[in-house]
Amino acid sequence: xxxxxxxxxxxxxxxxxxxxxxxxxxxxxxxxxxxxxxxxxxxxxxxxxxxxxxxxxxxxxxxxxxxxxxxxxxxxxxxxxxxxxxxxxxxxxxxxxxxxxxxxxxxxxxxxxxxxxxxxxxxxxxxxxxxxxxxxxxxxxxxxxxxxxxxxxxxxxxxxxxxxxxxxxxxxxxxxxxxxxxxxxxxxxxxxxxxxxxxxxxxxxxxxxxxxxxxxxxxxxxxxxxxxxxxxxxxxxxxxxxxxxxxxxxxxxxxxxxxxxxxxxxxxxxxxxxxxxxxxxxxxxxxxxxxxxxxxxxxxxxxxxxxxxxxxxxxxxxxxxxxxxxxxxxxxxxxxxxxxxxxxxxxxxxxxxxxxxxxxxxxxxxxxxxxxxxxxxxxxxxxxxxxxxxxxxxxxxxxxxxxxxxxxxxxxxxxxxxxxxxxxxxxxxxxxxxxxxxxxxxxxxxxxxxxxxxxxxxxxxxxxxxxxxxxxxxxxxxxxxxxxxxxxxxxxxxxxxxxxxxxxxxxxxxxxxxxxxxxxxxxxxxxxxxxxxxxxxxxxxxxxxxxxxxxxxxxxxxxxxxxxxxxxxxxxxxxxxxxxxxxxxxxxxxxxxxxxxxxxxxxxxxxxxxxxxxxxxxxxxxxxxxxxxxxxxxxxxxxxxxxxxxxxxx
DNA sequence: TGATCGCGCCTTTTT
DNA sequence: GGCGCGATCA
Numbered sequence: 213x214x215x216x217x218x219x220x221x222x223x224x225x226x227x228x229x230x231x232x233x234x235x236x237x238x239x240x241x242x243x244x245x246x247x248x249x250x251x252x253x254x255x256x257x258x259x260x261x262x263x264x265x266x267x268x269x270x271x272x273x274x275x276x277x278x279x280x281x282x283x284x285x286x287x288x289x290x291x292x293x294x295x296x297x298x299x300x301x302x303x304x305x306x307x308x309x310x311x312x313x314x315x316x317x318x319x320x321x322x323x324x325x326x327x328x329x330x331x332x333x334x335x336x337x338x339x340x341x342x343x344x345x346x347x348x349x350x351x352x353x354x355x356x357x358x359x360x361x362x363x364x365x366x367x368x369x370x371x372x373x374x375x376x377x378x379x380x381x382x383x384x385x386x387x388x389x390x391x392x393x394x395x396x397x398x399x400x401x402x403x404x405x406x407x408x409x410x411x412x413x414x415x416x417x418x419x420x421x422x423x424x425x426x427x428x429x430x431x432x433x434x435x436x437x438x439x440x441x442x443x444x445x446x447x448x449x450x451x452x453x454x455x456x457x458x459x460x461x462x463x464x465x466x467x468x469x470x471x472x473x474x475x476x477x478x479x480x481x482x483x484x485x486x487x488x489x490x491x492x493x494x495x496x497x498x499x500x501x502x503x504x505x506x507x508x509x510x511x512x513x514x515x516x517x518x519x520x521x522x523x524x525x526x527x528x529x530x531x532x533x534x535x536x537x538x539x540x541x542x543x544x545x546x547x548x549x550x551x552x553x554x555x556x557x558x559x560x561x562x563x564x565x566x567x568x569x570x571x572x573x574x575x576x577x578x579x580x581x582x583x584x585x586x587x588x589x590x591x592x593x594x595x596x597x598x599x600x601x602x603x604x605x606x607x608x609x610x611x612x613x614x615x616x617x618x619x620x621x622x623x624x625x626x627x628x629x630x631x632x633x634x635x636x637x638x639x640x641x642x643x644x645x646x647x648x649x650x651x652x653x654x655x656x657x658x659x660x661x662x663x664x665x666x667x668x669x670x671x672x673x674x675x676x677x678x679x680x681x682x683x684x685x686x687x688x689x690x691x692x693x694x695x696x697x698x699x700x701x702x703x704x705x706x707x708x709x710x711x712x713x714x715x716x717x718x719x720x721x722x723x724x725x726x727x728x729x730x731x732x733x734x735x736x737x738x739x740x741x742x743x744x745x746x747x748x749x750x751x752x753x754x755x756x757x758x759x760x761x762x763x764x765x766x767x768x769x770x771x772x773x774x775x776x777x778x779x780x781x782x783x784x785x786x787x788x789x790x791x792x793x794x795x796x797x798x799x800x801x802x803x804x805x806x807x808x809x810x811x812x813x814x815x816x817x818x819x820x821x822x823x824x825x826x827x828x829x830x831x832x833x834x835x836x837x838x839x840x841x842x843x844x845x846x847x848x849x850x851x852x853x854x855x856x857x858x859x860x861x862x
Numbered sequence: 863t864g865a866t867c868g869c870g871c872c873t874t875t876t877t
Numbered sequence: 878g879g880c881g882c883g884a885t886c887a
Contacts (some may be wrong), residue, residue, distance in 0.1 A: 272877075301877050326876080398877055466876065566874055568879095622863095629863045663863090742877075762875045784874060800875080821878080 215254060215286065219243070226486045227251045228258075233446075233480040235431075235473070236455045239517045240502070240806035241493025241768065244455045248427050249279050251453055252295060253286045255425055263287070267296040267423040267445075269303065271430040273742065275766055276302070296423065300438050301398060302742050304405040307419070308396070309738065314415055315408040318394040320610050320734060323741035327594060328615055329353055329397050336385040347378055355379045356386060360399035361435040361467035363406055393614045402437040409444040420448040430766070431456035431476075435467035439475060450480065458513065459506050462762060462800050464792070491517050493768050493809050495524025501812070501837045502805040508836060509795045526843035527812045529834060535569070535776075538815050539576035542773050545813060546582060546756060549771060557583050558754040561769040563761050563804050565782040569775065570758050583755035587763050597704060597714040598721055602740060604694045605687070608678045609733050611648035614640065618647075624703035627667040636668075648675075674698065687736045688726040695722075761804045772808035774801070777816040777831040801833045 216224050223243055226236050227250045238244045252268055255261040270276040276298045283292035296303060305323065312319040324332065333349040333356070356379065359369055366384040371377040390397060396404060409416040426446050428434070431454035434442070446452040454476065461470050477483055491499055499517050506512070532538035542562055549555035562573050570586060577584040600623055603616040611617075614637065621636070622628040640650035655668040674697050682690060695701060695718070704718070705711045725736060757769070761782075776782055782801065787793035805812065814837075816830050 299877060401877090462875075463877095465874080568873075625864075627863070631863085760875065786874065796875095 215250060215257060219247075219250065220490060222486065222488050222490070223247050223250075226488070227254050229484060229486070231449070231451050233450050233476070233483045234453045235476060235483055235485045236453075236488060237485060237513070237515075238455065238457055238488035239491060239515050240457065240460065240803070241491040241519075242488040243492055244457070244488065245275070245279070245429055245766070247488070248429050248453070248455050249282050249286075252279075252425075252427055253283060256287055256291060261425060263291045263294040264296070265422065265424040266427070267303065267425070268427040269300055269429065270298065271433065271766060273299060273302065275429065299742070300434075300441065301401050304401040304441070305738060305742060307405055308401065308408070311408055311412075311415055314412050315404060317396065317404065318610075321394050321396050322606055322610060322613055322616075322737065323401070324390065324393075324395045324397040324615070325594070325741060326398075327599065328395070329357075331615060332386055332389050332393075332395075333382065336382045336389055339385055339389075340381055342378065342382070347375075347382070352379055352382050356383045357399050358467055359383065360397075360403045361437050363403055363437050363440060394610060394612060395615065399437070402435075402441065406437055406440050406444065409441070416444055417448075419445055424449045425451045425453070427453045427455075429455050430460075432458055432461040432470060432473065433463045433468040434472050436469055436472075437467075439469070439472045443479060452476075452480070459509070459515075459799055460765065460803050462765065462796060462803060464796055487515070489516055489518065491519040492521075494519060494806060495521050495810060497524050497527060497841050498805060498808050498812050501527055501841050502802055504838055504841075505798060505805060505833050505836045506802040509798055510791075525811055527814060527837065527841050529837075529842050530813065530815045531830075532815055532817045534817050534819050534821055535572040536576070538775055538817050539572040541815060542573060542775065542813070543576045543580045543582065545773075546771075547580065549811075550582075555771060556754055557756045559770040560773070561757040561759060561764065561767070561771070561807065562773045562775060563759060563764050563807070564775050565761060565784055565800075566776075567760060569781075573758050573775075577756060577758075583753065584758055585753060585755045587757060587759035595714070595717055597718055601691060601694065601700075601718060601721060602737070604678075604698075605690065605733065606737060607675065608682050608690065608694075609737055611675065611679065612646035614647040617651075621671060624698060624700065626670060627663055628671070629664075632664045632668065651675075682733055686725075686729055687731060687733055688722055688729065690733065691722050691725055761800045764807050765803055768807055768809055770809045771811045771813075772804070773813045773815065774804045775815045776820075777814055777834055778820065778828040779831055780828075781820070782831050782833070798833065801831075 216227065219227065223246070226234070226247050236244065236247060238247075248268065252266055255266060256263050268276075268279060270279060280292060280297055283295065283297075286292075308315070308317065308321070309319065312321065330349050330353060333353045334344065337344055337347060337349060337352070355376075359379075364370075366380065366387050369376075369380045369383055371380045390400070409419070423445055426442065428442065442452060456473060458470065458473065461468060464470070494502075496519055499519055503517060530541055532541050546555070546557070546560050549560070550557070564570065564573075574584065574586065600620055603619040606613050606616040607620065618633055618637065621633055636647060636650050636654055639645075639654060640647045643650070645653075651668060651672055655665065655672045677697070678690065678693060681693065685693070700718070701715060705715050725731075728736065728739075731739070757767075761774070774782075780788075783794055783797035787797045814834060816834070817828055820828050
């Protein structure tokens with residue numbers, strides 16, 4: 213069968229294994245995702261499983277789209293599309309939309325993204341008269357998010373310290389605010405779905421029948437809530453097929469729990485474990501370097517990774533003077549590889565630990581006129597102008613959405629200040645009505661100055677006009693109406709370059725809406741909240757990829773640059789405190805190294821002009837890479853520099 | 863009300 | 878070194 217002919221014996225075994233719980237433990241580049249995809253296809257093609265009984269969970273939307281594409285090639289579009297594919301969040305969002313009534317959430321709930329969450333926490337802190345300086349919203353939000361990932365409700369939250377007591381109070385208030393705005397945050401999508409299944413066995417039973425086969429990619433990065441969801445859904449048929457690599461667990465900070473692998477074993481005594489050890493991606497040189505780095509982590513199952521790809525070129529370690537010199541080296545190298553070795557820009561990736569490092573590379577690539585694309589960073593959907601327009605749409609969709617209302621009530625400025633906005637919100641709260649109703653009352657109330665009243669009235673009129681047509685016209689047309697009625701272009705195109713860029717972003721969002729013309733407003737808003745990168749929506753271009761090590765997970769490139777290999781940056785200074793965090797940094801480095809197929813360049817600077825301007829110390833990870841894998845005399849220099857800085861060398 | 867200035871802050875990673 | 882926030886002024 214040609215479905216299996218491209219796979220090796222181990223992979224075939226995994227794909228064709230009989231029903232029941234399965235864990236595939238595999239190293240990087242071993243075809244994990246491919247095994248998962250083929251398993252899904254095999255179930256349909258050979259076992260006659262109806263595709264709608266299969267659910268495949270991926271880590272990112274992009275991975276889901278790629279898997280969809282491959283399945284369409286194998287099974288044909290219609291069968292592939294009747295499978296359920298996506299991230300946990302996307303799948304849960306759909307389930308909740310359908311089962312809203314059972315769990316008592318509004319059917320038209322909106323998803324609150326990270327920025328909305330921070331706003332809401334700030335509001336909660338203010339409501340409780342807590343000082344934001346002492347209780348930074350970000351850190352409180354982190355604690356709340358962690359609790360939700362563990363399925364702990366505000367009521368069940370156990371405060372073990374004074375700070376914990378504060379968190380508990382803010383959490384309670386925050387949750388009330390979310391509810392008042394008919395919002396669910398990212399973590400709620402998982403938590404509420406788990407609650408739904410826990411409280412309504414009859415609903416769960418329906419989904420257990422629906423999803424008789426569940427496949428999970430990147431299982432090592434699931435959190436407690438996700439694990440519980442998997443246990444609930446697979447509770448009847450136990451056809452759970454998980455693919456994992458412990459060495460690539462890089463999301464502990466966001467609640468990913470390595471113990472889930474152990475839990476899986478404990479919960480399923482009949483779990484079949486399969487190891488995939490052959491690597492199809494990288495040269496032996498790259499694999500050896502990666503192994504040398506990851507070896508230092510304690511408590512891991514040693515894997516014997518091997519490849520048939522041969523040694524390949526040596527790794528290049530380069531010391532640059534500062535970050536601009538580092539970027540220049542990268543650009544020069546890319547240029548040289550393009551000229552001499554026929555490398556395409558799209559073959560190359562530049563990776564770094566923090567998004568802030570991307571700027572120097574962007575500048576350098578712009579100057580060299582080499583196309584590049586930036587993954588993440590100021591994410592498209594997090595840009596102010598995009599959030600403005602989406603807030604308008606959300607408000608039209610659900611006029612009770614107070615967060616969106618307060619975002620755009622005075623955008624562009626129409627003479628409504630803080631005081632008037634507060635009055636609207638207070639009225640809503642005191643009378644127990646929505647902000648929209650409060651707005652309607654106040655727009656004709658005499659207690660306001662004429663100026664504020666007229667501004668409120670004008671805004672209300674606009675809003676009502678849009679609401680009146682929201683069912684009749686498409687999302688793109690609705691956007692046009694909003695942009696036109698608010699004269700948004702005049703507001704944003706201030707003659708500066710940034711202004712033009714912002715306007716271009718607006719137009720791009722409009723194009724996205726136009727290209728999904730069949731989506732209703734509700735569907736569009738649901739999708740938008742769950743999409744993180746617009747690159748996925750615009751399609752592939754032949755450009756150098758600039759991305760963080762985290763977002764490199766699951767990708768591969770012929771040429772990889774890992775930059776900023778300095779103590780304090782990679783490993784990051786925030787991870788120096790605990791061995792667990794240091795181990796995670798090491799895994800992050802491992803993920804980066806193993807993205808490379810052929811060529812690997814590792815760079816660090818002599819001095820990174822940062823806040824303190826000190827000389828930098830080369831990363832300890834560099835010193836782990838055996839000298840014979842590296843070309844030139846760089847390695848000796850690294851070790852000397854590390855030694856003179858007093859760093860312990862193994 | 864809104865714009866501007868200056869201060870002080872921190873500085874990871876993302877569905 | 879940049880950004881967000883708050884205070885201050887028009």
